[in-house]
Amino acid sequence: xxxxxxxxxxxxHRVRMVLAEKGVTMDIVDIxxxxxxxxxxxINPYNSLPTLLDRELVLYESEVIMEYLDERFPHPxxxxxYPVQRALSRLWIRRVEKEWGVRLxxxxxxxxxxxxxxxxxxxxxxxxxxxxxxxxxxxFFMNDEFTLVDCCVAPILWRLEEVDINLPERSTKPLxxxxxxxxxxxxxxxxxxxAELEMRE
Numbered sequence: 001x002x003x004x005x006x007x008x009x010x011x012x013h014r015v016r017m018v019l020a021e022k023g024v025t026m027d028i029v030d031i032x033x034x035x036x037x038x039x040x041x042x043i044n045p046y047n048s049l050p051t052l053l054d055r056e057l058v059l060y061e062s063e064v065i066m067e068y069l070d071e072r073f074p075h076p077x078x079x080x081x082y083p084v085q086r087a088l089s090r091l092w093i094r095r096v097e098k099e100w101g102v103r104l105x106x107x108x109x110x111x112x113x114x115x116x117x118x119x120x121x122x123x124x125x126x127x128x129x130x131x132x133x134x135x136x137x138x139x140f141f142m143n144d145e146f147t148l149v150d151c152c153v154a155p156i157l158w159r160l161e162e163v164d165i166n167l168p169e170r171s172t173k174p175l176x177x178x179x180x181x182x183x184x185x186x187x188x189x190x191x192x193x194x195a196e197l198e199m200r201e
Contacts, residue, residue, distance in 0.1 A: 013155035107163035135174035
């Protein structure tokens with residue numbers, strides 16, 4: 001198995017975190033998103049990252065890859081057993097993408113007018129602050145167990161300093177505790193690339 005990965009991108013990071021959580025070893029090929037090899041475009045019609053190659057199977061889109069890995073390597077399971085909880089986890093992943101991922105993408109690209117970047121930064125910051133209290137109720141993101149949702153959330157939170165977002169400590173204490181727990185988690189540490197380590201030096 002081979003994972004074509006972007007060393008700075010949170011979508012690739014979430015897949016690497018799933019791999020580390022399950023203890024799966026595979027070839028991880030770091031790709032420069034501005035200089036992609038020709039063979040990536042030959043196997044993936046969108047020429048996008050991350051891309052997973054497993055024998056004759058080629059998967060792209062991080063959510064598809066994560067769920068495939070969860071089913072292919074079932075221990076530990078990273079989606080709830082019951083259909084309702086599984087559906088809610090998938091819904092949270094979509095919400096995280098729409099409310100956080102899209103804005104983080106704008107900031108990480110760093111392109112466009114300053115007004116656009118400021119708007120994305122303010123909206124992302126306020127959205128994260130608003131959800132901070134939920135971590136008083138559950139140890140993980142809307143769940144008592146670690147799930148794929150955490151694999152999507154943690155890489156975004158790791159990048160906040162990189163995009164000049166500072167959270168107020170007093171009103172985000174439960175979230176700060178969650179972040180510390182996630183960032184110290186063995187699978188998270190194992191999933192980090194050198195470029196990602198430099199984001200919070």
